[in-house]
Amino acid sequence: MAGLLEGKCALITGAGAGIGRGAALTFARHGAKVAVVDVAPETGEETARLIRAEGGEALFIKCNVALAADVKLMVDRVVSTFGRLDCAFNNAGVETSLLKLAEDTEENFDRLVAINLKGVWLCMKDEINQMLRQGGGGAIVNTASTAGLVGTELHAIYTATKHGVIGLTKTGAIEYAKNGIRINAVCPGGTETPMLQRLIPELKQRGRIMGAMTPLARTARPEEMGEAAAWLCSDRASFVTGHSLVADGGLTAR
């Protein structure tokens, strides 16, 4: 049986670590050619090497998703290398330290909005324009969070950016449905990545806190988010658009 993404050309942002790296490996295992996009060249190159070591096809592209010129060059490079763009997983995002809303800083606000919200919009904009130019539709998945659905203590700015990502996802889905472009989001719960490790550095404490919050009583592996994004990008999800797929071990079901 052909892979879920056999023959598809995909780009994944934030693919140098965590969920993005897990997704890049997952997409490649499902048969996609993968553009590994990250602001950090060492870890991004390493993800591309890991894919090639498994026999997949990968290209690393350095790009800061908060910069319009970088994003434009990045999409151009994907197309000049692979010939087209079928799927995009806009996943790059950053966190802040844990602060109550009135204690946080303007600097944190501007940084999170620039990367988590404007970065997703800039990527969607150039990806959609490329998909319109080449014809034949496409699929875009954005990484939101459970913080895109509910309020999360000590994460006000992050939560606002993730609610915004869901707004971009729903509106884009409506506007480009007639062009065959499906746009969805994934909402991860606690996932074992460098980001979660920065937020809760100690392993036992991380397990205890996330386990208590999560009915499945564990954190997710990055590849589990990769599988959700791969399915949304695949033709098997052909009638799914404007959806936010919650992959949180039951965290928001309580």
Ligand SMILES: NC(=O)c1ccc[n+]([C@@H]2O[C@H](COP(=O)([O-])OP(=O)(O)OC[C@H]3O[C@@H](n4cnc5c(N)ncnc54)[C@H](O)[C@@H]3O)[C@@H](O)[C@H]2O)c1
């Ligand atoms: N880990 C979790 O528990 C969790 C839960 C919900 C949502 N998320 C979301 O999932 C996404 C990935 O998170 P993660 O945990 O893998 O994070 P991570 O910090 O482990 O990895 C993020 C990757 O994004 C890259 N990146 C950061 N800023 C960038 C920029 N401006 N341009 C390009 N690349 C950039 C980093 O270099 C890094 O390789 C984020 O959007 C995050 O908000 C994570």
